[in-house]
Amino acid sequence: MSEKKMSSSRRHHLKSLMLQIAANWIEKEKKEIAATKEAYMAEHCPAPSLSGDQAALMETCKKLHALIDKVDEERYDLEAKVGKADKEIDDLKIKVVDLAGVKKPALKKVRMSADAMLKALLGSKHTVNMDLRANLKQVKKEVKEEPSEAVGDWRKNIEDKADRKKMFETFAVPEPSMKRQQIRGKKMTSSRRHHLKSLMLQIAANWLEQEANEIAAAKEAYMAEKCAAPDLSGDQAALMEICKKLHQALDKIDEDRYDAEAKVEKTDKEIAELKLKVVELAGVKKPALKKVRMSADAMLQALLGGKHKVTMDLRANLKQVKKEVKEEAAEGVGDWRKNIEDKADRKKMFETS
Numbered sequence: 269m270s271e272k273k274m275s276s277s278r279r280h281h282l283k284s285l286m287l288q289i290a291a292n293w294i295e296k297e298k299k300e301i302a303a304t305k306e307a308y309m310a311e312h313c314p315a316p317s318l319s320g321d322q323a324a325l326m327e328t329c330k331k332l333h334a335l336i337d338k339v340d341e342e343r344y345d346l347e348a349k350v351g352k353a354d355k356e357i358d359d360l361k362i363k364v365v366d367l368a369g370v371k372k373p374a375l376k377k378v379r380m381s382a383d384a385m386l387k388a389l390l391g392s393k394h395t396v397n398m399d400l401r402a403n404l405k406q407v408k409k410e411v412k413e414e415p416s417e418a419v420g421d422w423r424k425n426i427e428d429k430a431d432r433k434k435m436f437e438t439f440a441v442p443e444p445s446m447k448r449q450q451i452r453g454k455k456m457t458s459s460r461r462h463h464l465k466s467l468m469l470q471i472a473a474n475w476l477e478q479e480a481n482e483i484a485a486a487k488e489a490y491m492a493e494k495c496a497a498p499d500l501s502g503d504q505a506a507l508m509e510i511c512k513k514l515h516q517a518l519d520k521i522d523e524d525r526y527d528a529e530a531k532v533e534k535t536d537k538e539i540a541e542l543k544l545k546v547v548e549l550a551g552v553k554k555p556a557l558k559k560v561r562m563s564a565d566a567m568l569q570a571l572l573g574g575k576h577k578v579t580m581d582l583r584a585n586l587k588q589v590k591k592e593v594k595e596e597a598a599e600g601v602g603d604w605r606k607n608i609e610d611k612a613d614r615k616k617m618f619e620t621s
Contacts, residue, residue: 305526313519318508325507326500332514337495340521344487346528353535360542367549 316328380388498510562570 301530305523308526309519309523313515313522316511316515318511322504322507325504325511329498329500329507329510329514332511332518333495333498336514336518336521337491339518339525340495341487341491343521343525343528344490346525346532348483350528350531350535353532353539357535357538357542360539360546364542364545364549367546 316332318325318328320328498514500507500510502510
């Protein structure tokens with residue numbers, strides 16, 4: 269028996285339940301992330317001890333500034349990774365769309381008159397009656413009679429086209445081999461090809477080195493601007509205030525670094541999933557293998573190494589089989605004639621019947 273079709277109310281109820289469960293899971297995950305973040309910040313960024321003399325406060329300020337430098341540098345690197353991963357994700361998404369293609373929705377054919385279409389567009393208040401055939405013109409088809417004299421007009425203009433005939437006669441058609449050589453050009457030699465390849469690799473290496481230098485310069489400029497050395501020429505109260513400000517800055521920078529690290533992990537997972545999807549859609553292309561003629565000795569030498577020289581004669585172990593020619597006796601051709609007397613009984617049987 270076929271199962272009963274689910275009603276629309278039942279389907280919407282189940283959909284709302286699934287959405288509610290998913291929302292609860294997302295909220296629970298957010299709370300767990302916030303709790304782990306708070307535990308990390310409490311462990312790695314404790315409040316500094318300000319109970320000491322001026323020299324101890326100066327040492328505390330220097331330690332906090334060194335930590336800020338280190339954490340801010342890590343945050344900068346992680347943000348750069350996030351930006352690079354976002355670009356890679358966009359490229360992979362475009363590649364997936366190109367491989368999979370855009371699926372057009374299955375549209376249903378609807379029969380609708382012009383009046384119903386206008387009513388749907390303009391609204392239910394506007395009632396318009398439209399007769400499309402009223403404004404059509406009645407056109408009669410005119411049958412053109414071609415004169416019979418026009419059949420031979422092209423023969424009268426042969427003399428006028430003599431110049432074109434001369435042009436074709438004087439024009440020398442090149443051979444197909446010459447055309448192919450002109451199109452293809454000279455074949456590039458292997459030394460020229462390797463030279464161009466090395467030049468391209470050298471240019472690419474220079475570009476990569478220039479890009480790495482620009483990134484390092486931008487990073488140094490950012491660190492010099494954002495992480496300037498604090499002014500420690502003050503009394504004990506000023507040093508305590510500087511320690512508090514440095515601790516607050518360290519908290520904020522470490523929090524940003526934690527968020528950037530979480531983003532990097534998330535983008536790495538997304539990139540791995542998209543790469544798997546691209547491989548599934550594109551498939552694994554088998555390389556075009558070349559046919560190589562190799563003897564058994566050369567194959568064994570390639571497998572065993574250059575030191576092992578093995579000569580293998582495959583025909584030495586073959587058995588020599590001689591073909592036996594059967595001679596048929598010539599007497600066997602007329603044996604049926606000798607047995608005529610033995611078949612006399614059959615002849616008598618036909619005669620008596």
